[in-house]
Amino acid sequence: MAENLRFDGRVVIVTGAGGGLGRSHALFFGSRGASVVVNDLGASHTGEGASSRAADVVVEEIRAAGGKAVANYDSVLDGDKIVETAMKAFGRLDIVINNAGILKDVSFARMTDEQWKLIFQVHVDGAYKVLKAAWPIFRQQKFGRIINTTSAAGIYGNFGQANYSAAKLALVGLTKTLALEGKKDNIHSNVIAPMAASRMTETVLPPDMLASLKPEMVTPLVAYLCHENTTENGSLFEVGAGFIGKLRWERTGGYGFPIDQTLQPEDVKAKWAEITNFEDGRATHPESTQESMESIMANFENKSKL
Numbered sequence: 001m002a003e004n005l006r007f008d009g010r011v012v013i014v015t016g017a018g019g020g021l022g023r024s025h026a027l028f029f030g031s032r033g034a035s036v037v038v039n040d041l042g043a044s045h046t047g048e049g050a051s052s053r054a055a056d057v058v059v060e061e062i063r064a065a066g067g068k069a070v071a072n073y074d075s076v077l078d079g080d081k082i083v084e085t086a087m088k089a090f091g092r093l094d095i096v097i098n099n100a101g102i103l104k105d106v107s108f109a110r111m112t113d114e115q116w117k118l119i120f121q122v123h124v125d126g127a128y129k130v131l132k133a134a135w136p137i138f139r140q141q142k143f144g145r146i147i148n149t150t151s152a153a154g155i156y157g158n159f160g161q162a163n164y165s166a167a168k169l170a171l172v173g174l175t176k177t178l179a180l181e182g183k184k185d186n187i188h189s190n191v192i193a194p195m196a197a198s199r200m201t202e203t204v205l206p207p208d209m210l211a212s213l214k215p216e217m218v219t220p221l222v223a224y225l226c227h228e229n230t231t232e233n234g235s236l237f238e239v240g241a242g243f244i245g246k247l248r249w250e251r252t253g254g255y256g257f258p259i260d261q262t263l264q265p266e267d268v269k270a271k272w273a274e275i276t277n278f279e280d281g282r283a284t285h286p287e288s289t290q291e292s293m294e295s296i297m298a299n300f301e302n303k304s305k306l
């Protein structure tokens, strides 16, 4: 058996840690030596109401097991206050797990501006506010680990979740840019698309499926990615029921039209099979905007032979 990965001396913020996945993350870090800020507003899964109870219960659980934890009841929209709680209670901050989230599911046709905005506020602005306050601390100490939480709904789209899927994919872009900007200061950012039984999924998934989707099967990936010796940075993972896989973009070999001729929709139509063919052995997996631009720049030289 390999030696346990420990987090002694590390301070972790887990947002939305009063239940579901966040609770599981918080309990685990608490059990491996970290000091945990258990943040939860204690709202319903659609964002209504507030109660300190959710966070308190998890703090009690961590302490009862011999761990160190404090509660924070602020909304992630006041992310600076959550970071302040960590600094006041423990004097440092090493890891941020942006996990808090709500749903406002409704078809796009019926969606109100309010339902759109609220989802962006909690998922995108909330993650931003916590990270913005944590970032200078991470930079100064030359260490930081960030996990953001996206969703398959964001990656693939999901009926009735235009607001949620748009906001969730925003977190992938945020993660990838922070990975680039944080790298030189040993700040690593990764993003997970989990699948787990929680009050968020209990009404949409059948009971037998829920029984196999334990949040505890998601947390070990989060913990591994946040360990001081883990170098993974800027990556996206799907994780649930014991399955863990990494995702990347794939682009077809495409087709380059001559740059010195007018391009018409009819030309696009004529080459559609090549533009969309992933199976001809020419598909690539660009990992940066630079790599992505290479094919476009190579086409600068694609002149028609008159």
Ligand SMILES: NC(=O)c1ccc[n+]([C@@H]2O[C@H](COP(=O)([O-])OP(=O)(O)OC[C@H]3O[C@@H](n4cnc5c(N)ncnc54)[C@H](O)[C@@H]3O)[C@@H](O)[C@H]2O)c1
Pocket: 015, 016, 017, 018, 019, 020, 021, 022, 039, 040, 041, 042, 043, 044, 045, 047, 054, 074, 075, 076, 077, 098, 099, 100, 101, 102, 122, 126, 149, 150, 151, 152, 193, 194, 195, 196, 197, 198, 199, 200, 201
């Ligand atoms: N469960 C899944 O299968 C699944 C799938 C994809 C993505 N996710 C994402 O995982 C995360 C955790 O979800 P979960 O399934 O554990 O749901 P959950 O509802 O059990 O947990 C979310 C927690 O966030 C808290 N919260 C909501 N708004 C908050 C705010 N403004 N400030 C602070 N806390 C707030 C809630 O009180 C709740 O305890 C969410 O970001 C969710 O979108 C979950």
